Amino acid sequence: MKFWRKPLDLDQVEIPRGEVHIIADRCKGCEFCVEYCPKDVLEMSTEFNAKGYHSPIVVKPNECVNCGLCEMICPEFAIFCIQLENRRLVDQEIESFEPETTPRMVAL
Amino acid sequence: MKTDPLGVLTGEHYLDGDYACGEGAMAAGCRFVAGYPITPSTEVVERISQRFPMIGGTFIQMEDELASMAAIVGASWTGVKSMTVTSGPGFSLMMENIGLAAMMETPCVVVNVQRGGPSTGLPTMVGQADMMQARWGSHGDYEIIALCPESPQEAFDLMTDAFNLAEEYRTPVLFMMDECVGHMTEKVVIPDPDKIDIVPRKLTRAKPEEYKPYLVNGNMIPEFARAGDGYKFHTTGLTHDEKGYPVMSEECQAVLVKRLVDKIRLNADEIAKYKEDGVDGADVVLVTYGITARVARMGIDLARKKGVKVGVIRLQIVWPFPEKRIRELAGKIKAFVVPEINYGQIVLEVERCAAGKVPAILVSHMGGGVHNPEDIRDAILEAAK
Amino acid sequence: MSKVIERTIDATEHPISPYIRMDRMPHIWCPTCGIGTVVKCYATALDESGIDINKVSIVSGIGCTGRTAGYMNLDGFHTTHGRAVPFATGLKLGRPELLVTVFSGDGDLVGIGGNHFIHAARRNIDLLVILINNFIYGMTGGQNAPTTPITAKTSTMPFGNFERPFNIPHLAASCGASYVARYTSLHVRRMTKAFKEALSRKGFRFIEIVTPCSTLYARLNKLGTGLNLINYYEKSSEIRNGVDTRDIDISFQDKIICGKFIDEERPTFLDMMHDHYKRTLGDRYVPMSNEGGMIRE
């Protein structure tokens, strides 16, 4: 979920949440998911998987909004999201909220 | 089971071999034909395109023979009895997907109305020179079934055999007519539908989750599931295991290819169909097929008048070759005589089976016409010496 | 206010698994190859369109893309090189109720299979044809394809290609395809939507997906990794729905015009055949049933 200004009712906004699952040994390390995750939830691992590739790891689990893009773009069927219950922002997040000024204009 | 009466034009007709072949296909339950026009086979699909709309069949004229053959293999996977029709040049193009049909074990029938070759050759004139191509035309090891009618009546009758064998052995079946039979018009008697026994597509009774498309139990023929019935099967032209999955291994190749060959080779006696006349006690035995079988009978009569004991085996099914019978005879006679409209094809098979015990003498006619009966007589007289 | 969690899945298995022969994973496609992404999007489209999966068949030819039919958990036919379209034509005409999809690579579909492609489009045979275009023959080692852009290097054009490539959406459109679209494998959402839309249409539907081949195309042309290719798609693709297909040639590392170009309902081969025979033969016409021409015991 992207905002270009800070909404006034930010405390009421429901943020969808997802849980990323990675089947690491299936990954061939293309990095598409890391590159195109809109919330930068993923990073490439420094570890090798069974096939000798670096697979992604979840570094910002709370940021996942269950958009499913990683799941769609993965050519290996190695990553997917499970929808969790929506959440509201906590006070700290509302205070520190910064609208995105340079959103990536990719229409996928 | 008895055939679907809708396709059967019961009665006496004056038809050429091509039309009779088309009627034979429809009577045998064929309901999908894809074809591409080529002389001298075109009348088969012309007949079919005329009658199919009235009997629930679909005909499509494809863009070429490659497509025609691919289409009938595809159609067969829906359970429909399917056929294509061609002549030499088109037959060459079909070889690719005849191989696919053999590998995927797809029942279908390919009619080749043979003309003179090689290449464009003699489009409107007779030949019997595709007999070895029928046997060996596609790449890799496989066995094939091929029939040869000698008359329009037989073009009708043997069509039922062709479709039934395709179903029984899950294999492409080749119908090797020749231009002479194809363009020869004679009386053709089409029986009542309840006199025509057909082998329907036998669908598996296995549950989808337990089904394996190439699992065999004993008889070497796997059970068939058709597209759209929920079996979610996979089939491929690659070497595959019983699940139909590609497996690139020596073991898998050995199991699969042996079975593809053996399901026909080991049943050759069962499949064999030929007519004998005067073979017992004969000194010379002719091995004949197609139009040549008829002309040869004149040569035989002429030779018999000269006192030669001559018999004849007329092959209605050429492939698999009736090896056992030829081997038996090889020990008892002086020579085989093989007249054919080519420069020596089936004679090689006779020679192989005779295994050096007796000669196999070719009476060649290069095509464009049929043998002179006197030439056949002379060969018989020579062989009897 | 929380939404109900609709997907109840085993967290150890991927949601695509009902559509994939998981016992055959991992697939043979190279790292960064886009074919897997296209397969995923197609599976999603099937899932979301609510189609009876039992009636869906998938046909492919030879090459990297040819393996698709073997990986999807549908009635799958891995046929001969270039012949997926005529094979699929037989399948569709033999049992008209089937929904038949062809997955084909560029060499397979418009190289060796080019004649079949144009004629199936001309006849408006009821097929969904998905072309995976990576500009090169992948499985055989990077030879020139009928889609290779001019100047691009291939193993048989080591000094750069000088043959004019096909603009395949234009080819399909000019032969009469009823639905024509093009995306790259980066356009996962638009591609999925196009698949869904095309699944609901009839006639010859053609969707081209430009996909990365890092192993050969990128290496031979020093274009970096598959990720670099995807980044190029991001930078250079332009969505222009409804644009004239004459204007969407792809030049080497140049703009890739994407979008839906044609979406017109036209009578299919079977529609035309039924109407024509009904008109000319009246009651004498006995059409093949939707279930097909199989004669039952």
Place this chain on the structure above:
Amino acid sequence: MVLSGHIIGHACAINAGMHATMIQSFGPEARGSACSTTLVVSDTEVLYPYIQRPDIFVVMSSEGYNQYRDELKDDGILIYEKDLVHPKLKKGQASYGITSTRIAESLGRKIVQNIVMLGFFGSVTKIAPREALREAVLSSVPAGTEELNLKAFDAGCEYFDKEFGDAAKGKSGKKVKAGT
């Protein structure tokens, strides 16, 4: 020509219980060129379908006559279009001419001259009973043209009856070649 051969063969094979094997031959262009039909009629199975020396030669053009005239057996019968063919017979050969084209024109459609010739041919040769041939015409011609074709057939028969009557001997001719 092909249709005539087909009708005669049909009459012999289906309506008269004989064996009749017809072969049509044409060039690579399939249709539209000079063509010929050969028909072998026999009480026993026809083993050799082609004809080298026909017993009966039916010819409807001078071109066809010049091309095939030498094939007719020395004691064969020539049946010809009287206005178009001017035969030079060998000794022992018999001939029967008919103005089939004019007769067809008088019936309104030149195209039925082959059926006129057919009626005449049947009368000359007695190859099959007249009724059998008539039935075969009926079952072989396009729907809607039955009446015209039967008229043409009858006209051919009548021409024979008028011109040759009982004088003509029906030879037990077996091999027919017809050419244009």
